[in-house]
Amino acid sequence: MIDLYFSPTPNGLKAKLFIEEAGLPYRIVPVALSKGEQFKPDFLVISPNNKIPAIVDHEPPGGGAPISLFESGAIMLYLAEKTGRLMPTDIYHRAEVLQWLFWQVGGLGPMAGQIGHFNVYAPEKVAYAIDRYTRETARLYGVLDRRLANRAFIAGEFSIADIACYPWIVPHEAHGQDLAEFPHLKRWFETMATRPATVRTYEGIENVYAPKQAISEAEREVLFRQGAKGRA
Structure with a gap:
């Protein structure tokens, strides 16, 4: 089972799309970015860059402890190698x-x-x-x-x-x-x-580039005004 820490951004959808194409069992762990859930300590253990997507693979190749990854490109490459799918071998x-x-x-x-x-x-x-x-x-x-x-x-x-x-x-x-x-x-x-x-x-995914109403200043602060120490 793979836990996919997800919000419907293009990068989040990249990871979800690969998992769907590969037919892997997974569960969505929603991360509400405008509410600052990406800054929660337990999420930062998995994704120290406080960004989605991130995954925890509870069944890594060869067994052993779960593997966590952040960065969509790294996630896709890892899953392609794990499954032997969607990545040529030559x-x-x-x-x-x-x-x-x-x-x-x-x-x-x-x-x-x-x-x-x-x-x-x-x-x-x-x-x-x-x-x-x-x-x-x-x-x-x-x-x-x-x-x-x-x-x-x-x-x-x-x-x-x-x-x-x-x-x-x-x-x-x-x-x-x-x-x-x-x-x-x-x-x-x-x-x-x-x-x-x-x-x-x-299916059922909202378009994050077409917000129904202007975002609030509090949401803007969370989303776009991070400093070197995390939240500004």
């Missing part, structure tokens, strides 16, 4: 998947996250930031679009590279992107959306 295809996994972790996620923040959560419109991150996110969408021009999935066969990227394309409207401008990416996105595991993963 060195050439494995390298191809890994580079796109790290491309998402180091590029697509952070840049799309920034434009999502400035478009949806920032208390005021900052024109330079919106322009900067919209353009960079568009550039990254273009990279992915060109990659998918002659292949069904990012690394050829369906893999953790696709699972990592998909949740960061779901909120494309909040990122200021029109998928019609990226036809190969759009085709891949529509294919991903119809997979049974994707449908299960997103």
Whole structure:
């Protein structure tokens, strides 16, 4: 059994989507970010960066004590190796998947996250930031679009590279992107959306980039004003 410490952000959904694709038994442990539950001492033992997702695997390979992990890329790589699924074993295809996994972790996620923040959560419109991150996110969408021009999935066969990227394309409207401008990416996105595991993963999930009402100052303090010692 895997405990998935979860909130419905793109990174949280990455981990959930992998677990659904792999058919692993798991239970959701909700973490209410706006309430500061990511700062609870018991959660910080598992995720010292006070971010979701995090997991505790109670049945690690070879047995032994439970293993806890934070960081979505590390979680996905660990689970792929544990299950022997969604990660090629030959060195050439494995390298191809890994580079796109790290491309998402180091590029697509952070840049799309920034434009999502400035478009949806920032208390005021900052024109330079919106322009900067919209353009960079568009550039990254273009990279992915060109990659998918002659292949069904990012690394050829369906893999953790696709699972990592998909949740960061779901909120494309909040990122200021029109998928019609990226036809190969759009085709891949529509294919991903119809997979049974994707449908299960997103069933009943709220869109965190479309809040029903403005967040309060107390919630803003918890979410975005952390200092070097944790809570500011």
